[in-house]
Amino acid sequence: MPEAVPSSDLVAELKDFVATVVEPAERRYQREATELGGRSTPPVMADLQREAQRRGLWNLCLSDPEWGRGLTNSSYAPLAEITGRCAPAAEATNGAGPDSVNMETLLRVGTEEQKEWWLRPLAEGTCRSCFAMTEPGVASSDARNVAARITRSGHGYVVDGHKWWISGAANDRCRFAIVMGVSDAEAAPGRRHSMVVVPMDAPGVRVVRQLPVFGFLTGGHAELEFEGVQVPADSLLGEEGDGFAIAQLRLGPARIQHCMRLVGMAERALELLCARAAVRTTFGQPLVDRGVIRDWIAESRIAIHQARLLVLDAAAAVDRSGARSARDEIAMIKVAVPRMACEVVERAIQVHGGAGVGDDTPLAAMYASARTLRIADGPDEVHKMVLARSELGRQTRRDVR
Ligand SMILES: Cc1cc2nc3c(=O)[nH]c(=O)nc-3n(C[C@H](O)[C@H](O)[C@H](O)COP(=O)(O)OP(=O)(O)OC[C@H]3O[C@@H](n4cnc5c(N)ncnc54)[C@H](O)[C@@H]3O)c2cc1C
The missing domain is CATH 2.40.110.10 (Butyryl-CoA Dehydrogenase, subunit A, domain 2)
Known part of the structure; x- marks a missing residue:
């Protein structure tokens, strides 16, 4: 049986790994990634992955205990949040998309031969x-x-x-x-x-x-x-003709993982916002004492908390009754969470002034990543169309009764 909640040891170990190993390597990762132009994996990744494996933080995303930790969507979600704090962390633990979702797809619909041939090298981290x-x-x-x-x-x-x-x-x-x-x-x-x-x-x-x-x-x-x-x-x-059914099956885990990583990203952006506001003074007053900045901080905390609860609720719905039945919950998080992450990162960029749009902080890359998720994996408007259709269907059934 998949575990319902990650153990507190696992949460603490992953937090420590991201804070003490991945975050210090973040700038090196960005530099190497830029030099290689996205065509090769930055060499630092091999060091990060070795350390993740040594600490038992490998394949946390796989729901089959033979291949990973056997965690449910609900129990993996808090771990995905931790890896969302820092761009290389998901790949360092072999939990980055699209591999994480391709692995889960092969686990669910692959034959034994397909698993050996395609899933095994992905799970061992020897290919992408x-x-x-x-x-x-x-x-x-x-x-x-x-x-x-x-x-x-x-x-x-x-x-x-x-x-x-x-x-x-x-x-x-x-x-x-x-x-x-x-x-x-x-x-x-x-x-x-x-x-x-x-x-x-x-x-x-x-x-x-x-x-x-x-x-x-x-x-x-x-x-x-x-x-x-x-x-x-x-x-x-x-089977032939199963394309849509398989696509449906991918949706639950993919969107929950994306959204939970965005919650982690927004947490980090808010931390950076607060830290910067505390050390900058304009017109005789620290930024952190300005009403508008405090308003942004409070609004960001509310939005992050709401988003986290929404994703955990969607994850529980998928675990309970499958991605198809949880279609509305998944559509809601796919609209609400990237929008929230964009807003929080945007405020953090604004507080940083010019520094916010350069590469001395991860904020610009965070914004690019969060913004694409309002399009990738289905644009906002399509998810809202699904939600509205479902809502109107419920209302109509109520009218008929
Ligand atoms: C960074 C990034 C990574 C991606 N990764 C992958 C990947 O790995 N694999 C993959 O297959 N695809 C990937 N995609 C593609 C992504 O899933 C598609 O871009 C997305 O599904 C939209 O399809 P489209 O670009 O053809 O836009 P279109 O279908 O042309 O839609 C354009 C716009 O029309 C509007 N629209 C659409 N339907 C409605 C509606 N019903 N009501 C109102 N407005 C509507 C929306 O605003 C939408 O953005 C990625 C995209 C990005 C940006």
């Missing part, structure tokens, strides 16, 4: 992976538009398509992509798509270009082309 759904040619926030083709051919499949904004795909350690495409255009809308695992070194896979986010190249986001890429039949995840 990506998830390829979004396409430049169609509005991909409506996943039914995804047009790449997965065509049955002989003893396998042929993949053709054009993808972009594929996180991690530009990294030279990225060994495979989980690709979503149409396998049967005539099937019912929810059964048209499938997912296959495609090795990045398969003939016909091309990294067209890397995509920066507000000028930062660190996420290894890339545009990809798949042209006549042949993969064996056992590359298929689940």
Whole structure:
């Protein structure tokens, strides 16, 4: 049975690791990542990962105790928050997306052979992976538009398509992509798509270009082309037509992890805001004594606390009844938490003045990361559409009664 809550030892050990090992290495990580332009993993990461493994802080995100710590979404959430404080911490503990969610997907729907072949190297940290759904040619926030083709051919499949904004795909350690495409255009809308695992070194896979986010190249986001890429039949995840069902299954853990890391990021931004406000004086008064700054501090504390409770509630709902039933709770956090993180980081940047937009603090990179999450994994408007539809459905049923 998965553990309901992380032990206080585990929380304390992870906090200590992030505060005393990862945060001091943060500037070196950023420098190396910038020099390598997102195409390779910064060398400091190997040191951080060795230390995380030595302390037993590896694969905390995996819900299967054979592969990780066997924590539920609710019990992993407070740990994800701690890793959100500092950008390299999630990868240092092998909990960074998209690998964490790809691992969980393979755990849930992979065959024993797929687990050995694809999950094992990811779980051992010897490679990375990506998830390829979004396409430049169609509005991909409506996943039914995804047009790449997965065509049955002989003893396998042929993949053709054009993808972009594929996180991690530009990294030279990225060994495979989980690709979503149409396998049967005539099937019912929810059964048209499938997912296959495609090795990045398969003939016909091309990294067209890397995509920066507000000028930062660190996420290894890339545009990809798949042209006549042949993969064996056992590359298929689940059954043909399962693409949407698998995408649904990914949503719960992915969004809870993203949002909880954002709560951790906002906590750190608020700490930086308070520390800076305490040491800067303008017009004869320390910033920290100004009413407007105190208002920002109080508003930030309220917003972070609200967000944390909302995510923990969504995590409990997913644990109780699965991601499909918890769709509303997941939609709520996906809108509320990135918005909250953007607001808190924005205030921290403002208090820092010019220093806030440079690279002497992690604030600018934090803002870039939080802002993209109002688009990535579904834009705010789509989640609100889902919520409104659900709310109106409830109201209508009430009217009918
Ligand atoms: C940093 C980053 C990392 C990403 N990583 C990945 C990845 O690893 N793998 C992957 O497959 N994809 C990834 N994505 C892609 C992301 O999931 C898509 O960008 C997102 O789903 C939106 O799709 P789109 O860009 O095609 O926007 P579109 O579908 O063209 O939508 C554009 C805008 O239209 C508006 N809109 C859409 N629907 C509605 C509606 N119903 N009502 C009102 N307005 C609406 C929204 O404002 C939306 O932002 C990433 C994106 C970013 C920025």
